[in-house]
Amino acid sequence: MQQVNLGIIGGGTVGSGVYEALQHNGSLLASRIGAKVVVHRIAVRDPKKKRAAQIPRSLLTTDWREVVFDPQVQLVAELIGGTTTAREVILAALKSGKPVVTANKALLSAHGEELFAAARKYGANLHYEASVCGGIPIIKSLREGFVGNRINALYGIVNGTCNFILSRMKLQGVDFAAAVAEAQRMGYAETPPDLDVDGHDAAHKIGILASLAHGFWINPKKIYTEGIRHVTPLDMKLAGQLGYTIKLLGIIKKPAHGSCVQVTVYPALVPNGHVMASVNDAYNAVLVRGDVVGDTLFYGQGAGKDATASAVLSDVADAALDLKFANKHRVPPFVPHECDSSVAPIAGVFSEYFVRLDVLDKPGVLARITSVFARNNIGISHVLQPRGREGEIIPLVLMLHRAPNGAVTRALKQIADQPLLKGKPVMFRVENFQ
Ligand SMILES: NC(=O)c1ccc[n+]([C@@H]2O[C@H](COP(=O)([O-])OP(=O)(O)OC[C@H]3O[C@@H](n4cnc5c(N)ncnc54)[C@H](OP(=O)(O)O)[C@@H]3O)[C@@H](O)[C@H]2O)c1
Incomplete structure (x- = not known):
């Protein structure tokens, strides 16, 4: 059986999850795709650090270049996060003609256009399933499952931290600060929690989904973004009396007339009878409305070691298949189209x-x-x-x-x-x- 050597940059939450999942399910994956994925090298900052997975020290290096430029490494997974070194890593790998898998929504949001242009130029694909909604295969569904649809609307609860906070505020009647503190204790929220609670993480993800759905890379500055800091228990209660629940919603809507697309993130009242109102805790959900398929709904864990590793593995499998069949028959992960469109001002x-x-x-x-x-x-x-x-x-x-x-x-x-x-x-x- 053909072997594909994977180099991983980052052995943290997601990197460890990917390593562990490949240990458990590597043979199953090989039997499904007809290629054996082998972790060849992993770059980390501190090789002595205790990790969630038992990674042999012999696989570790502190220099990402040793992984990306290793002639034996055929496929690179960028799992360090951030927008500086991660960008360098991805550009270097693509330039070397190596396909890349990334979970990095912040990087794609800021530099997606440049990175996809590099992927086209150097003939190596850039895969990003794990960048949006962790374990939910929303990228693949939009790109492949709904390839024959115009995406008339997409509504997403795409930030698990905010959903956890709002769920606690609604169900336990606690205020924003108490709910954030609980999210931090449970490991759902960072300290400080700004990227999540101010809506920026959700905006990164909604921008990626909108780009995929409408074929032009969305400038994150054009996404109207409001976080959840101003949601109070009183508003939750009053909304409840009117039959609504407050959720942080990412919305992508294309009106029947005109070429502008609504791409927004804000807390919104959703009717209690609608399924999106019952998405609680750290779960994510995405409702996609295609003109042919109608409404479809995706629900699952939007983050965490295992859910995110599942998405990374699906991209690793795609990239391994590309390598196996010499990249001939597959559609690239992002294809620009509808380039005359733009984001509607709020x-x-x-x-x-x-x-x-x-x-x-x-x-x-x-x-x-x-x-x-x-x-x-x-x-x-x-x-x-x-x-x-x-x-x-x-x-x-x-x-x-x-x-x-x-x-x-x-x-x-x-x-x-x-x-x-x-x-x-x-x-x-x-x-x-x-
Ligand atoms: N965590 C999630 O649930 C989740 C979900 C979806 C997407 N993502 C995305 O996945 C990516 C990784 O997130 P994470 O949670 O796994 O982060 P993390 O736990 O902080 O892990 C980052 C890893 O990168 C390594 N690293 C950082 N800078 C490096 C450098 N210059 N050279 C080599 N290694 C370096 C760190 O090394 P040390 O371990 O030695 O410090 C660590 O292993 C991010 O883009 C994030 O947005 C995460």
């Missing part, structure tokens, strides 16, 4: 809204607020006002009909300028998946 994106205004409970307040929305041509579909005593500050909740983000932002600014408001207006978008 002001022009339409949505429905939940707005909470802390106001003095006195006659005329509601009328003044509704008149501002009317002036901006925004309809109100529902009002929730907890019973209060006159002169007390109460949370007034308004559900708004579909309107452009720009109009709602303008109306909220006009309301915020009025003395009747105590505190900043709170606004979440509502996603009904229609």
